[in-house]
Amino acid sequence: MSDANVRIPEEAKDRLAAIAAAEGLSLRGYLARLAQTLLTPAERAERAERARAALEEWNGYAPTPAEQEDLDDELDRRLAQVSGR
Numbered sequence: 001m002s003d004a005n006v007r008i009p010e011e012a013k014d015r016l017a018a019i020a021a022a023e024g025l026s027l028r029g030y031l032a033r034l035a036q037t038l039l040t041p042a043e044r045a046e047r048a049e050r051a052r053a054a055l056e057e058w059n060g061y062a063p064t065p066a067e068q069e070d071l072d073d074e075l076d077r078r079l080a081q082v083s084g085r
Helices: 010-022 027-037 041-059 065-083
Strands: none
Touching: 010 027
16 A cells, blocks of 8 residues: 655644544545545446446436537536535
8 A cells, every 4th residue: 555645734634533533533534535435527427327227228318419408507507506516
């Protein structure tokens, strides 16, 4: 296992360390677990495509690119609304 130095604000480091400690983990262990649970953009795109294909097979759902863009915009709007952005 290799080590890496990551420069982040002290407040962010302290927050991550507190979260890790509350879960009984070291900061290193917490970050390693976090890295295993997050998806890369390519992985997210692959999952989205598999979901779209499954929906199309199941019920014929096949939005046009324009409909997909509208749906993406709506999702972004709703996520921004609930996250206060």
